[in-house]
Amino acid sequence: xxxxxxxxxxxxxxxxxxxxxxxxxxxxxxxxxxxxxxxxxxxxxxxxxxxxxxxxxxxxxxxxxxxxxxxxxxxxxxxxxxxxxxxxxxxxxxxxxxxxxxxxxxxxxxxxxxxxxxxxxxxxxxxxxxxxxxxxxxxxxxxxxxxxxxxxxxxxxxxxxxxxxxxxxxxxxxxxxxxxxxxxxxxxxxxxxxxxxxxxxxxxxxxxxxxxxxxxxxxxxxxxxxxxxxxxxxxxxxxxxxxxxxxxxxxxxxx
Amino acid sequence: xxxxxxxxxxxxxxxxxxxxxxxxxxxxxxxxxxxxxxxxxxxxxxxxxxxxxxxxxxxxxxxxxxxxxxxxxxxxxxxxxxxxxxxxxxxxxxxxxxxxxxxxxxxxxxxxxxxxxxxxxxxxxxxxxxxxxxxxxxxxxxxxxxxxxxxxxxxxxxxxxxxxxxxxxxxxxxxxxxxxxxxxxxxxxxxxxxxxxxxxxxxxxxxxxxxxxxxxxxxxxxxxxxxxxxxxxxxxxxxxxxxxxxxxxxxxxxxxxxxxxxxxxxxxxxxxxxxxxxxxxxxxxxxxxxxxxxxxxxxxxxxxxxxxxxxxxxxxxxxxxxxxxxxxxxxxxxxxxxxxxxxxxxxxxxxxxxxxxxxxxxxxxxxxxxxxxxxxxxxxxxxxxxxxxxxxxxxxxxxxxxxxxxxxxxxxxxxxxxxxxxxxxxxxxxxxxxxxxxxxxxxxxxxxxxxxxxxxxxxxxxxxxxxxxxxxxxxxxxxxxxxxxxxxxxxxxxxxxx
Numbered sequence: 001x002x003x004x005x006x007x008x009x010x011x012x013x014x015x016x017x018x019x020x021x022x023x024x025x026x027x028x029x030x031x032x033x034x035x036x037x038x039x040x041x042x043x044x045x046x047x048x049x050x051x052x053x054x055x056x057x058x059x060x061x062x063x064x065x066x067x068x069x070x071x072x073x074x075x076x077x078x079x080x081x082x083x084x085x086x087x088x089x090x091x092x093x094x095x096x097x098x099x100x101x102x103x104x105x106x107x108x109x110x111x112x113x114x115x116x117x118x119x120x121x122x123x124x125x126x127x128x129x130x131x132x133x134x135x136x137x138x139x140x141x142x143x144x145x146x147x148x149x150x151x152x153x154x155x156x157x158x159x160x161x162x163x164x165x166x167x168x169x170x171x172x173x174x175x176x177x178x179x180x181x182x183x184x185x186x187x188x189x190x191x192x193x194x195x196x197x198x199x200x201x202x203x204x205x206x207x208x209x210x211x212x213x214x215x216x217x218x219x220x221x222x223x224x225x226x227x228x229x230x231x232x233x234x235x236x237x238x239x240x241x242x243x244x245x246x247x248x249x250x251x252x253x254x255x
Numbered sequence: 256x257x258x259x260x261x262x263x264x265x266x267x268x269x270x271x272x273x274x275x276x277x278x279x280x281x282x283x284x285x286x287x288x289x290x291x292x293x294x295x296x297x298x299x300x301x302x303x304x305x306x307x308x309x310x311x312x313x314x315x316x317x318x319x320x321x322x323x324x325x326x327x328x329x330x331x332x333x334x335x336x337x338x339x340x341x342x343x344x345x346x347x348x349x350x351x352x353x354x355x356x357x358x359x360x361x362x363x364x365x366x367x368x369x370x371x372x373x374x375x376x377x378x379x380x381x382x383x384x385x386x387x388x389x390x391x392x393x394x395x396x397x398x399x400x401x402x403x404x405x406x407x408x409x410x411x412x413x414x415x416x417x418x419x420x421x422x423x424x425x426x427x428x429x430x431x432x433x434x435x436x437x438x439x440x441x442x443x444x445x446x447x448x449x450x451x452x453x454x455x456x457x458x459x460x461x462x463x464x465x466x467x468x469x470x471x472x473x474x475x476x477x478x479x480x481x482x483x484x485x486x487x488x489x490x491x492x493x494x495x496x497x498x499x500x501x502x503x504x505x506x507x508x509x510x511x512x513x514x515x516x517x518x519x520x521x522x523x524x525x526x527x528x529x530x531x532x533x534x535x536x537x538x539x540x541x542x543x544x545x546x547x548x549x550x551x552x553x554x555x556x557x558x559x560x561x562x563x564x565x566x567x568x569x570x571x572x573x574x575x576x577x578x579x580x581x582x583x584x585x586x587x588x589x590x591x592x593x594x595x596x597x598x599x600x601x602x603x604x605x606x607x608x609x610x611x612x613x614x615x616x617x618x619x620x621x622x623x624x625x626x627x628x629x630x631x632x633x634x635x636x637x638x639x640x641x642x643x644x645x646x647x648x649x650x651x652x653x654x655x656x657x658x659x660x661x662x663x664x665x666x667x668x669x670x671x672x673x674x675x676x677x678x679x680x681x682x683x684x685x686x687x688x689x690x691x692x693x694x695x696x697x698x699x700x701x702x703x704x705x706x707x708x709x710x711x712x713x714x715x716x717x718x719x720x721x722x723x724x725x726x727x728x729x730x731x732x733x734x735x736x737x738x739x740x741x742x743x744x745x746x747x748x749x750x751x752x753x
Contacts, residue, residue, distance in 0.1 A: 056651055091657045102652035106670050116656035119666055
């Protein structure tokens with residue numbers, strides 16, 4: 001842990017689907033500039049936790065704070081217009097990248113990046129275009145700028161999705177298994193973009209199955225199981241000397 | 256509804272007679288009722304003629320009014336009278352106790368009878384008793400039908416069009432046709448394969464119908480009928496149409512021989528006589544202006560009602576998918592109600608039913624609203640399917656980019672749904688184009704109505720049918736092409752290498 005200012009804080013977060021508890025009281029803080037991997041077995045709640053951070057999924061109760069925007073919901077409290085407005089403000093701080101890329105298929109790569117700044121922030125077309133060119137250049141896609149997603153590889157699409165998220169100038173980037181849908185030879189080009197962002201000081205939270213990336217690139221790793229955070233640990237320590245037996249059992253399969 | 260009100264108002268205003276103009280006699284009739292009553296001039300398609308056109312003109316003249324013909328479906332002539340589409344009906348309305356309960360009748364302007372027709376050479380049928388054991392065709396809901404049914408022992412076949420009854424007789428499907436003598440004179444008389452036989456059957460009195468309680472107008476009309484009887488004008492008209500009968504001679508006491516040559520009858524027979532292909536072709540060419548006018552009406556109705564259906568359908572679909580419980584329920588209620596009731600009933604209800612609660616629409620507006628409201632229900636379900644077919648992750652990605660629900664729908668979900676619903680929407684438009692023929696029941700003369708008018712006049716369902724069918728195809732084709740082109744354009748983005 002780097003000791004820099006805390007940028008993400010989660011406190012006693014609960015979430016159920018159809019009375020099936022998925023998150024059972026999560027507490028977590030993340031410092032600005034960190035790259036954090038969340039790992040754990042399927043169904044442990046790691047993706048749900050990530051989706052609760054930007055309120056794509058609405059938590060049942062608990063507190064979430066991202067870059068100074070804080071939402072607190074008591075158990076049973078209706079998710080009313082005031083909370084929805086806060087969720088909207090909180091989303092402005094978060095960029096999100098999905099497993100299945102979710103680029104807009106009816107738009108070119110350039111238009112994908114330009115859309116949200118123009119629609120949400122009212123940015124002018126020229127400014128948005130310049131922004132798209134700069135960001136797509138940054139992720140190495142400038143030659144493909146006017147292609148449609150269907151004509152690009154998965155790796156290119158995911159890099160495009162990262163550029164699209166960055167266009168909204170988020171404080172924190174959230175990745176939901178960003179490389180799981182990719183052919184193995186395309187994984188590295190996406191991870192490289194994330195490493196570059198880490199160099200720039202971007203705070204990044206990654207739900208992943210990429211143990212090698214988690215180990216090599218993360219500042220630390222959060223291990224989850226059964227809706228709880230089981231272990232938070234330095235990346236080498238958790239792989240070489242996991243304290244919790246559940247962590248040990250999970251990591252053994254990747255040995 | 257609010258937006259329709261100014262339009263409604265304009266329509267109502269235009270329906271009011273302008274001050275300072277000559278007094279009108281607006282009379283209702285159906286140009287599909289065929290020769291010799293009211294029908295399209297075979298020599299001049301699009302021009303309405305007939306013995307009752309002449310009688311109506313004579314009555315109007317005797318009243319000192321300007322006659323104006325208003326087209327309406329025969330079966331709807333009485334309801335049209337009640338909502339004030341016209342002042343009187345002069346179109347083969349037999350004076351019966353049932354009808355007299357709904358309208359006020361003048362004295363009969365014309366009295367005739369029913370007459371049997373058989374295939375030439377078959378044993379003649381002299382009267383109803385001789386028809387026992389035979390199969391006899393007639394028009395639906397006519398007095399002849401009642402007589403045949405009451406006689407007993409006769410198999411009765413009823414038809415919507417007199418031509419079809421005589422066709423079936425000629426083709427050996429039935430043994431005889433019993434119909435009003437004027438119809439027999441025009442449809443069976445000139446036909447060398449058929450023959451009019453027997454004594455007059457029953458007695459048919461045609462009267463002018465006015466709205467119940469309109470005593471002043473009724474008195475005026477009765478006076479006019481008396482005038483044209485005495486002046487010999489009525490006799491002259493009936494002679495020209497070859498329709499003077501012994502019954503009329505008995506009633507009027509006018510036993511003179513023919514006072515005028517049957518010029519109108521001869522012209523009809525000459526114009527509808529079977530011809531060579533060149534003459535036929537020329538006749539079809541002569542149809543074109545009437546068909547063109549009708550095609551424009553069909554196109555106008557179809558395009559405007561489809562635009563309404565798309566707009567309303569999209570709103571209903573959005574209400575169903577994103578509107579929350581209440582809006583979803585309301586939209587569903589609308590869709591189920593409209594889909595679950597026949598379009599024909601909806602059209603008649605809007606046009607003839609709504610005036611009961613003070614909403615009086617002109618036929619075009621009523622037709623467009625009925626078709627638009629009806630198709631909106633189908634479009635709504637199309638669009639709902641289209642919205643649901645766009646992956647949920649697309650919406651999530653848009654929200655994650657901090658778009659509001661409205662922005663996500665507008666910029667991400669709906670554009671993708673449009674591509675999906677384009678083919679079924681095109682399908683529905685073609686379907687609506689054809690369903691637009693139903694507005695003929697509320698006096699609109701569109702393509703199908705024109706087909707019925709032309710084919711009943713010329714006794715030609717075959718050639719006219721092919722012609723009108725081609726026009727429908729020609730109208731639909733550009734839209735099918737446009738939809739394909741748009742689809743291909745939208746699709747290009749999704750294809751590899753495009």
